Amino acid sequence: xxxxxxxxxxxxxxxxxxxxxxxxxxxxTGIGQTALPYSGQKYEVVGKSKGQSSSYRLLWFFQVTPTExxxxxxxxxxxxxxxDNMINVCYWKETQIWxxxxxxxxxxxxxxxxxxxxD
Numbered sequence: 001x002x003x004x005x006x007x008x009x010x011x012x013x014x015x016x017x018x019x020x021x022x023x024x025x026x027x028x029t030g031i032g033q034t035a036l037p038y039s040g041q042k043y044e045v046v047g048k049s050k051g052q053s054s055s056y057r058l059l060w061f062f063q064v065t066p067t068e069x070x071x072x073x074x075x076x077x078x079x080x081x082x083x084d085n086m087i088n089v090c091y092w093k094e095t096q097i098w099x100x101x102x103x104x105x106x107x108x109x110x111x112x113x114x115x116x117x118x119d
Contacts, residue, residue, distance in 0.1 A: 026094045035074040035086035035112065043115040049086070051077030054107040060097075068093075068108040083114035 053073040056065045070091065078086055089112035096105040 026092055028092045029108075030091055032089040032091075033087060035078070035089045035110070038085060038087075042118045043084070044118060045087075046081040046083045046114045046116050049077040049080045049083075049112065049114045051075070051080065051110045052107055054105060057104045057106075059102055060104050064103070068106050070108060070110070073108050073110040077110050077112065078114055081114035083116045085115050085117070086110070086112040087115055088113045 051073040053068040053070070053076070054065070055063065055068045058064050073091070074086060074089075078084070089110060091108065091110045094107040094109065096107070098105065
């Protein structure tokens with residue numbers, strides 16, 4: 001009986017460790033008309049795009065990678081469609097807590113319509 005309980009505890013801990021991500025949460029952060037300042041120029045919509053920026057904290061406290069930044073996520077989304085700005089922008093944050101990686105990953109997501117200014 002005692003060995004059965006020990007095996008159950010061992011396999012429970014093992015499966016939790018193998019699973020990796022033990023918790024994940026998403027928080028809606030905001031909506032905006034434009035991602036960058038807009039001067040009223042005429043534009044064409046190139047298409048929808050997504051961008052993200054992330055950071056990793058070792059042992060949930062020690063910053064290993066640069067902090068997630070809105071500017072970096074927006075630049076990636078705009079560059080994906082070779083545009084100049086984004087309109088109808090939505091952004092949200094995701095937090096993943098990793099047991100095996102012993103830390104937290106924070107991801108800032110940006111999504112919107114990429115525009116290109118007309119000359």
